[in-house]
């Protein structure tokens with residue numbers, strides 16, 4: 001609009017220069033035309049109004065505006081007033097338009113009726129001629145269309161000033177129309193731009209939402225992944241049952257502690273290696289579920305004993321390890337060990353079971369140096385072994401002598417393999433004397449091992465190693481064979497000694513073998529010996545740890561007339577209640593009691609009460625380790641049926657037995 005008004009001002013200027021007298025009204029009219037064009041309504045609707053304004057400026061019957069549109073020639077860009085005309089008039093208009101298009105410059109002309117008649121064959125209008133002015137609409141040398149004004153009063157003809165006037169009007173129309181077109185194009189462009197922007201914004205928004213949704217899914221997946229990874233990491237380093245750190249994590253922490261200790265000389269630390277005493281018994285008697293619950297409860301109690309900075313780990317079945325990061329002194333470490341032992345004092349209440357449990361603890365501190373985690377754990381394990389040896393519910397701290405023992409143990413283990421393989425273990429026999437008849441009841445078979453490099457190795461040392469390494473089975477079979485073979489020989493050589501028997505020390509591992517009873521019975525058979533000549537010496541610990549197996553095996557042997565003896569009585573639980581469960585006919589009172597049998601000594605009264613009880617239960621008693629005649633007298637006073645010890649005879653090499661038996665008339669007057 002602004003631009004068209006500027007154009008209008010330019011027209012006004014032109015006009016006033018050329019035609020002074022029309023000026024004010026003309027200008028006003030031109031303004032009107034411009035305003036009409038710029039109203040919102042379509043040109044078609046307003047064309048009559050344009051006609052009306054033009055009619056005030058020059059005589060005009062009809063007005064035709066032809067705009068060249070993209071679809072030209074078509075009726076789309078054609079505006080007429082009046083709209084409804086006769087066919088002839090329409091033909092006349094077409095003639096005028098065609099003429100204009102042909103010459104394409106302002107023209108004032110007349111169409112004669114005869115022209116029409118000749119060209120169109122149409123009925124000639126009543127008027128004689130039609131005068132018209134045609135003006136091309138041009139803007140910036142571009143032809144926009146044509147404006148034609150016509151009059152069909154036969155007497156009127158348009159003059160040059162009319163033409164001039166229409167040229168001005170046409171100029172204004174051109175300007176206004178092209179401005180309007182520009183404006184419309186601009187508006188369209190703006191609308192398109194706005195639509196495009198909106199579309200873009202919409203797409204951006206959609207895309208943003210899409211990305212947001214994708215991001216949140218991704219975030220969720222990442223979170224889940226992190227969770228899974230954390231769980232995997234946790235599982236890899238924790239025990240599934242108790243949720244405590246596992247062996248791998250414990251070693252990792254221990255190594256960190258060792259490094260810090262080596263680098264900065266940080267605080268002294270200690271490792272506790274724990275093993276529950278008799279946990280297997282809980283598992284076997286109450287089942288694995290109760291066993292598992294007990295382990296969980298143990299984990300809680302252990303955690304309660306230490307500081308949060310310490311590490312409690314489960315490193316195997318019933319084995320736990322504690323890493324104490326800071327200990328002030330050995331006393332401090334002992335206090336903690338006592339606290340752990342005390343934590344087991346209260347029975348564990350698990351599913352209506354009141355379980356009494358205890359633990360043994362092996363301790364290795366940094367006071368002994370800290371080189372590697374393997375070494376520290378190995379030493380703690382060694383100390384644990386010693387704690388258990390001391391009698392469970394105990395702790396032992398690692399020291400150098402333990403290391404020497406371990407080294408020796410490893411050496412013995414190696415040598416023992418060879419010795420058993422090469423049948424280098426031989427037997428000694430030590431008699432058990434019947435106090436009343438003064439005759440030999442039996443010979444206890446004692447294993448012996450002589451090595452070239454390390455001299456004699458005592459059975460107390462190599463038997464436990466044989467048990468742990470599984471060598472015991474072969475070893476005991478060999479000892480059984482040797483014992484019975486010797487007995488068979490003696491019987492043949494000294495038929496008067498047919499009542500004599502031999503006893504064998506039985507290790508716990510033997511009960512675990514299915515062939516245990518059969519082996520014994522078959523060997524007896526092999527040497528044609530009656531079962532009643534064989535005595536088996538078993539310990540309380542063996543009965544406790546292998547209760548069921550012992551029950552079955554001993555019952556079977558007893559039924560076959562083999563005698564069962566309870567060895568080392570008084571050193572273990574010293575409960576005669578076993579005598580009800582097992583077919584035991586003789587108990588051997590340990591030599592530690594016999595050693596101090598002074599009248600006032602409490603050992604004396606203890607042995608006396610054992611003897612009384614045994615008599616009630618019709619069980620006979622052997623007093624072991626009699627070294628002096630005083631001891632022998634005491635034992636006699638206590639009415640112990642049998643005695644054994646250096647006083648009567650030291651253990652005798654199997655090869656010396658023949659000589660011994662020949663010369664033992666003191667115990668066997670009938671031999672002579």
Ligand code: C2E
Pocket residue numbers: 430445446447458459460463479504505506507537567568591624625626627644645646647651
């Ligand atoms: P144990 O069954 O208590 O055997 C008795 C031990 O006491 C023997 O030691 C014997 O030499 C010793 N002894 C006998 N009388 C006296 C005495 O008056 N004073 C002293 N101080 N000692 C006496 P040994 O032969 O060294 O055997 C030690 C242990 O080794 C045995 O104790 C037994 O538990 C085990 N053992 C020995 N031979 C065998 C075997 O063939 N199989 C099994 N499983 N264990 C065996």
Ligand code: CA
Pocket residue numbers: 444505537567
């Ligand atoms: Ca024995």
Ligand code: CA
Pocket residue numbers: 567568588590624
């Ligand atoms: Ca004994």
